[in-house]
Amino acid sequence: MTVALGIVGFGIMGxxxxxxxxxxxxxxxxxxAVWDPSPAAAxxxxxxxxxxxMLDSPAAVIAACDALYIASPPSSHLEHASAAFAAGKSALLEKPLAADLASARVFVDAAEASHxxxxxxxxMASSPAVAQLRAWRADLGAPLxxxxxxxxxxxxxGWQHAAAGWLAKRAEGGFTREVLSHFLFxxxxxxxxxxLLERSAEFPPGDGAEIAVxxxxxAGDTTVTLSGQVGGTDREESNEWxxxxxxxxxxxxxWSLAERLAADGQFRPAPDALPNEKMRPMVLxxxxxxxxxxxxxxxxxxxTLREALEVQEVVEGILGA
Incomplete structure:
Protein backbone atom coordinates (compact mmCIF):
# COMPACT_ATOMS: atom_id res chain seq x y z
CA MET A 1 0.00 0.00 0.00
CA THR A 2 1.34 3.42 -0.97
CA VAL A 3 0.44 5.92 1.75
CA ALA A 4 -0.93 9.25 0.49
CA LEU A 5 0.54 12.07 2.59
CA GLY A 6 -1.25 15.36 3.24
CA ILE A 7 0.36 18.37 4.92
CA VAL A 8 -1.45 21.08 6.88
CA GLY A 9 0.83 24.04 7.57
CA PHE A 10 3.55 24.87 5.06
CA GLY A 11 6.10 26.76 7.10
CA ILE A 12 9.67 25.55 7.52
CA MET A 13 8.68 22.22 9.10
CA GLY A 14 6.05 21.47 6.49
CA ALA A 33 -1.90 17.72 -1.11
CA VAL A 34 -0.99 20.72 1.06
CA TRP A 35 -2.94 23.47 2.81
CA ASP A 36 -1.71 26.76 4.21
CA PRO A 37 -3.60 30.07 4.24
CA SER A 38 -0.54 32.12 3.27
CA PRO A 39 -0.12 33.24 -0.37
CA ALA A 40 3.65 33.11 0.19
CA ALA A 41 3.32 29.44 1.16
CA ALA A 42 1.41 28.74 -2.04
CA MET A 54 -2.42 23.67 -2.57
CA LEU A 55 -6.01 22.86 -1.60
CA ASP A 56 -8.48 25.37 -0.20
CA SER A 57 -9.04 23.83 3.25
CA PRO A 58 -7.64 21.37 5.79
CA ALA A 59 -10.75 19.25 5.23
CA ALA A 60 -9.90 18.90 1.55
CA VAL A 61 -6.37 17.73 2.41
CA ILE A 62 -7.74 15.21 4.91
CA ALA A 63 -10.13 13.85 2.29
CA ALA A 64 -7.26 13.42 -0.17
CA CYS A 65 -4.76 11.67 2.12
CA ASP A 66 -4.22 8.54 4.19
CA ALA A 67 -1.80 10.22 6.64
CA LEU A 68 -1.91 13.86 7.75
CA TYR A 69 1.17 15.77 8.88
CA ILE A 70 0.13 18.70 11.09
CA ALA A 71 2.72 21.47 11.02
CA SER A 72 0.45 24.44 11.75
CA PRO A 73 0.77 26.56 14.95
CA PRO A 74 0.09 24.65 18.21
CA SER A 75 -3.34 26.18 18.85
CA SER A 76 -4.69 24.37 15.76
CA HIS A 77 -3.09 20.93 16.23
CA LEU A 78 -5.95 19.22 18.04
CA GLU A 79 -8.62 20.48 15.65
CA HIS A 80 -6.80 19.11 12.62
CA ALA A 81 -5.88 15.82 14.32
CA SER A 82 -9.43 15.24 15.54
CA ALA A 83 -10.75 15.83 12.02
CA ALA A 84 -8.24 13.35 10.62
CA PHE A 85 -9.21 10.71 13.17
CA ALA A 86 -12.92 11.25 12.46
CA ALA A 87 -12.17 10.59 8.78
CA GLY A 88 -10.28 7.39 9.61
CA LYS A 89 -6.86 8.84 8.76
CA SER A 90 -3.59 8.67 10.69
CA ALA A 91 -1.89 11.83 11.95
CA LEU A 92 1.65 12.94 12.71
CA LEU A 93 1.51 16.05 14.88
CA GLU A 94 4.17 18.63 15.51
CA LYS A 95 4.87 19.40 19.14
CA PRO A 96 3.65 20.71 21.48
CA LEU A 97 0.37 18.89 21.20
CA ALA A 98 -1.63 22.01 21.99
CA ALA A 99 -1.39 25.52 23.36
CA ASP A 100 -3.61 24.44 26.27
CA LEU A 101 -2.36 21.58 28.46
CA ALA A 102 -5.79 20.62 29.78
CA SER A 103 -7.08 20.23 26.22
CA ALA A 104 -4.04 18.12 25.35
CA ARG A 105 -4.79 15.75 28.23
CA VAL A 106 -8.41 15.30 27.15
CA PHE A 107 -7.33 14.79 23.54
CA VAL A 108 -4.75 12.12 24.38
CA ASP A 109 -7.18 10.19 26.58
CA ALA A 110 -9.78 10.21 23.81
CA ALA A 111 -7.31 9.28 21.08
CA GLU A 112 -6.00 6.34 23.11
CA ALA A 113 -9.52 5.15 23.91
CA SER A 114 -10.44 5.17 20.22
CA HIS A 115 -7.13 3.54 19.15
CA MET A 124 15.17 11.70 17.62
CA ALA A 125 13.00 8.57 17.37
CA SER A 126 14.74 7.98 14.01
CA SER A 127 18.17 9.51 14.66
CA PRO A 128 21.26 7.40 13.88
CA ALA A 129 23.12 9.46 16.49
CA VAL A 130 20.60 8.46 19.16
CA ALA A 131 20.94 4.82 18.07
CA GLN A 132 24.71 5.19 18.60
CA LEU A 133 24.16 6.58 22.11
CA ARG A 134 21.92 3.62 22.90
CA ALA A 135 24.59 1.18 21.69
CA TRP A 136 27.31 2.87 23.76
CA ARG A 137 25.15 2.77 26.89
CA ALA A 138 25.26 -1.03 26.87
CA ASP A 139 28.76 -1.02 28.36
CA LEU A 140 28.71 2.21 30.36
CA GLY A 141 27.10 0.81 33.49
CA ALA A 142 24.53 2.62 35.59
CA PRO A 143 23.73 6.24 34.70
CA LEU A 144 24.84 8.75 37.34
CA GLY A 158 17.14 33.31 11.99
CA TRP A 159 15.47 30.67 9.84
CA GLN A 160 12.31 30.86 12.00
CA HIS A 161 11.58 34.58 11.66
CA ALA A 162 8.64 34.01 9.32
CA ALA A 163 6.88 32.29 12.26
CA ALA A 164 7.95 34.84 14.88
CA GLY A 165 4.33 35.93 15.29
CA TRP A 166 3.82 32.93 17.58
CA LEU A 167 7.30 31.47 18.17
CA ALA A 168 8.44 34.64 19.94
CA LYS A 169 5.39 34.79 22.20
CA ARG A 170 4.88 33.36 25.66
CA ALA A 171 1.52 31.73 24.86
CA GLU A 172 2.71 29.18 22.27
CA GLY A 173 6.39 29.76 21.48
CA GLY A 174 9.78 29.84 23.15
CA PHE A 175 12.85 27.62 23.03
CA THR A 176 11.74 25.36 25.90
CA ARG A 177 8.77 24.12 23.87
CA GLU A 178 10.56 24.17 20.53
CA VAL A 179 14.03 22.83 21.39
CA LEU A 180 14.40 21.56 24.95
CA SER A 181 11.32 19.38 24.47
CA HIS A 182 13.32 17.24 22.01
CA PHE A 183 15.98 16.56 24.63
CA LEU A 184 13.36 15.83 27.26
CA PHE A 185 11.83 13.28 24.88
CA LEU A 196 10.16 17.94 37.72
CA LEU A 197 11.72 18.85 41.07
CA GLU A 198 12.79 22.50 40.77
CA ARG A 199 12.41 25.16 38.09
CA SER A 200 12.85 28.82 37.26
CA ALA A 201 12.10 30.85 34.15
CA GLU A 202 12.93 34.42 33.17
CA PHE A 203 10.74 36.39 30.76
CA PRO A 204 11.13 39.80 29.16
CA PRO A 205 8.53 42.53 29.77
CA GLY A 206 5.29 42.05 27.89
CA ASP A 207 4.19 38.80 26.26
CA GLY A 208 7.56 37.62 24.94
CA ALA A 209 8.79 34.04 25.28
CA GLU A 210 11.30 33.03 27.93
CA ILE A 211 14.90 34.22 27.77
CA ALA A 212 16.31 31.79 30.38
CA VAL A 213 15.23 28.61 32.17
CA ALA A 219 14.45 10.64 34.85
CA GLY A 220 13.86 7.26 36.38
CA ASP A 221 16.44 7.34 39.18
CA THR A 222 18.84 9.69 37.41
CA THR A 223 19.22 13.35 38.35
CA VAL A 224 18.88 15.73 35.39
CA THR A 225 20.10 19.33 35.31
CA LEU A 226 18.62 21.45 32.52
CA SER A 227 19.40 25.00 31.41
CA GLY A 228 18.65 27.22 28.45
CA GLN A 229 19.16 30.86 27.59
CA VAL A 230 18.99 33.42 24.83
CA GLY A 231 22.19 35.38 24.38
CA GLY A 232 24.55 32.75 25.75
CA THR A 233 26.45 32.15 22.50
CA ASP A 234 27.54 33.98 19.38
CA ARG A 235 26.51 30.92 17.33
CA GLU A 236 22.93 30.70 16.13
CA GLU A 237 22.45 27.88 18.61
CA SER A 238 24.41 25.39 20.69
CA ASN A 239 23.06 22.36 22.53
CA GLU A 240 24.32 19.34 24.44
CA TRP A 241 22.83 16.25 26.12
CA TRP A 255 21.51 17.75 17.49
CA SER A 256 23.38 15.05 15.58
CA LEU A 257 26.95 14.50 16.82
CA ALA A 258 27.19 11.42 19.04
CA GLU A 259 30.44 11.63 21.04
CA ARG A 260 32.14 9.50 23.69
CA LEU A 261 34.69 10.57 26.29
CA ALA A 262 38.09 9.10 25.45
CA ALA A 263 40.94 8.17 27.79
CA ASP A 264 42.65 11.51 27.13
CA GLY A 265 39.66 13.38 28.55
CA GLN A 266 38.42 14.60 25.14
CA PHE A 267 35.09 13.75 23.53
CA ARG A 268 35.47 11.89 20.26
CA PRO A 269 32.67 11.59 17.65
CA ALA A 270 31.36 8.31 16.34
CA PRO A 271 33.13 7.30 13.08
CA ASP A 272 29.99 7.95 11.03
CA ALA A 273 28.97 11.18 12.79
CA LEU A 274 27.42 13.83 10.55
CA PRO A 275 26.47 17.48 11.11
CA ASN A 276 22.76 18.11 11.48
CA GLU A 277 22.20 19.50 7.99
CA LYS A 278 23.53 16.24 6.51
CA MET A 279 21.85 13.92 9.00
CA ARG A 280 18.42 15.58 8.87
CA PRO A 281 17.37 13.98 5.53
CA MET A 282 18.26 10.54 6.91
CA VAL A 283 16.24 11.18 10.04
CA LEU A 284 13.21 12.44 8.12
CA THR A 304 3.43 8.38 21.09
CA LEU A 305 0.81 10.93 22.10
CA ARG A 306 1.32 9.89 25.72
CA GLU A 307 5.07 10.47 25.54
CA ALA A 308 4.50 13.87 23.96
CA LEU A 309 1.97 14.76 26.66
CA GLU A 310 4.42 13.79 29.42
CA VAL A 311 7.07 15.99 27.80
CA GLN A 312 4.63 18.87 27.43
CA GLU A 313 3.61 18.61 31.08
CA VAL A 314 7.25 18.96 32.13
CA VAL A 315 7.87 21.82 29.68
CA GLU A 316 4.86 23.77 30.92
CA GLY A 317 5.95 23.09 34.49
CA ILE A 318 9.38 24.56 33.74
CA LEU A 319 7.74 27.63 32.24
CA GLY A 320 5.45 27.99 35.24
CA ALA A 321 2.31 27.65 33.14
Missing part, protein backbone atom coordinates in the same frame (compact mmCIF):
# COMPACT_ATOMS: atom_id res chain seq x y z
CA UNK A 15 8.53 22.31 3.76
CA UNK A 16 11.23 20.11 5.26
CA UNK A 17 8.96 17.09 5.48
CA UNK A 18 7.63 17.69 1.98
CA UNK A 19 11.13 17.82 0.52
CA UNK A 20 11.93 14.58 2.33
CA UNK A 21 8.72 13.00 1.02
CA UNK A 22 9.47 14.09 -2.55
CA UNK A 23 12.82 12.28 -2.29
CA UNK A 24 11.30 9.22 -0.60
CA UNK A 25 10.37 5.91 -2.17
CA UNK A 26 7.03 6.73 -3.81
CA UNK A 27 5.96 3.12 -3.43
CA UNK A 28 5.94 3.64 0.36
CA UNK A 29 4.67 7.20 0.87
CA UNK A 30 3.74 9.94 -1.60
CA UNK A 31 2.69 13.57 -0.97
CA UNK A 32 -0.71 14.36 -2.49
CA UNK A 43 4.15 30.40 -4.07
CA UNK A 44 6.85 28.36 -2.35
CA UNK A 45 4.92 25.15 -2.96
CA UNK A 46 4.59 26.00 -6.66
CA UNK A 47 8.38 26.44 -6.87
CA UNK A 48 9.20 23.26 -4.94
CA UNK A 49 6.58 20.89 -6.34
CA UNK A 50 4.68 22.43 -9.28
CA UNK A 51 2.34 19.48 -9.68
CA UNK A 52 1.33 19.24 -6.02
CA UNK A 53 -1.95 21.03 -5.27
CA UNK A 116 -6.40 6.44 16.82
CA UNK A 117 -3.32 6.01 14.65
CA UNK A 118 -1.29 8.95 15.88
CA UNK A 119 2.27 9.99 16.63
CA UNK A 120 4.26 13.14 17.31
CA UNK A 121 7.21 14.35 15.28
CA UNK A 122 10.12 14.02 17.67
CA UNK A 123 12.79 13.16 15.04
CA UNK A 145 23.70 12.15 36.09
CA UNK A 146 22.52 13.95 32.98
CA UNK A 147 23.02 17.54 31.85
CA UNK A 148 20.92 19.22 29.15
CA UNK A 149 22.01 22.62 27.86
CA UNK A 150 20.76 24.86 25.04
CA UNK A 151 21.91 28.37 24.12
CA UNK A 152 20.75 30.73 21.36
CA UNK A 153 22.14 33.94 19.94
CA UNK A 154 18.58 35.18 19.38
CA UNK A 155 15.09 33.73 19.59
CA UNK A 156 13.52 32.81 17.25
CA UNK A 157 16.50 31.56 15.29
CA UNK A 186 15.28 11.73 24.39
CA UNK A 187 15.73 11.63 28.17
CA UNK A 188 12.36 9.97 28.68
CA UNK A 189 13.21 7.28 26.12
CA UNK A 190 16.71 6.67 27.48
CA UNK A 191 16.24 6.91 31.25
CA UNK A 192 12.59 6.70 32.23
CA UNK A 193 9.66 8.79 33.44
CA UNK A 194 10.33 12.47 34.07
CA UNK A 195 9.60 14.20 37.37
CA UNK A 214 16.77 26.27 34.72
CA UNK A 215 15.40 23.03 36.13
CA UNK A 216 16.28 19.94 38.11
CA UNK A 217 14.45 16.70 37.33
CA UNK A 218 14.50 12.98 37.84
CA UNK A 242 25.56 14.73 28.31
CA UNK A 243 25.20 11.50 30.29
CA UNK A 244 27.68 10.54 33.01
CA UNK A 245 27.73 6.85 33.90
CA UNK A 246 29.76 4.41 36.02
CA UNK A 247 32.15 3.58 33.19
CA UNK A 248 32.28 6.70 31.08
CA UNK A 249 30.47 9.64 29.54
CA UNK A 250 28.61 10.13 26.26
CA UNK A 251 26.90 13.10 24.72
CA UNK A 252 24.78 14.31 21.83
CA UNK A 253 26.05 17.68 20.64
CA UNK A 254 24.40 20.11 18.24
CA UNK A 285 13.41 9.42 5.82
CA UNK A 286 13.13 7.23 8.89
CA UNK A 287 10.21 9.26 10.23
CA UNK A 288 8.36 8.93 6.92
CA UNK A 289 8.87 5.17 6.76
CA UNK A 290 7.53 4.87 10.30
CA UNK A 291 4.57 7.10 9.47
CA UNK A 292 3.76 4.76 6.58
CA UNK A 293 3.97 1.81 8.98
CA UNK A 294 1.71 3.59 11.50
CA UNK A 295 -0.84 4.26 8.77
CA UNK A 296 -0.81 0.60 7.71
CA UNK A 297 -1.21 -0.51 11.35
CA UNK A 298 2.30 -1.98 11.54
CA UNK A 299 4.78 -1.74 14.45
CA UNK A 300 6.94 1.40 14.64
CA UNK A 301 8.56 3.50 17.35
CA UNK A 302 7.50 7.07 16.63
CA UNK A 303 6.84 9.22 19.68
Missing amino acids: ERLLRAALAHDAAEIRPV ARLADIAPGLP ARAAVNFP SLTIRAEFATWPR LTRRQLGKLV QARLL RLEADSGSIRLRD RGQLSKLAALTRGEPQDLA
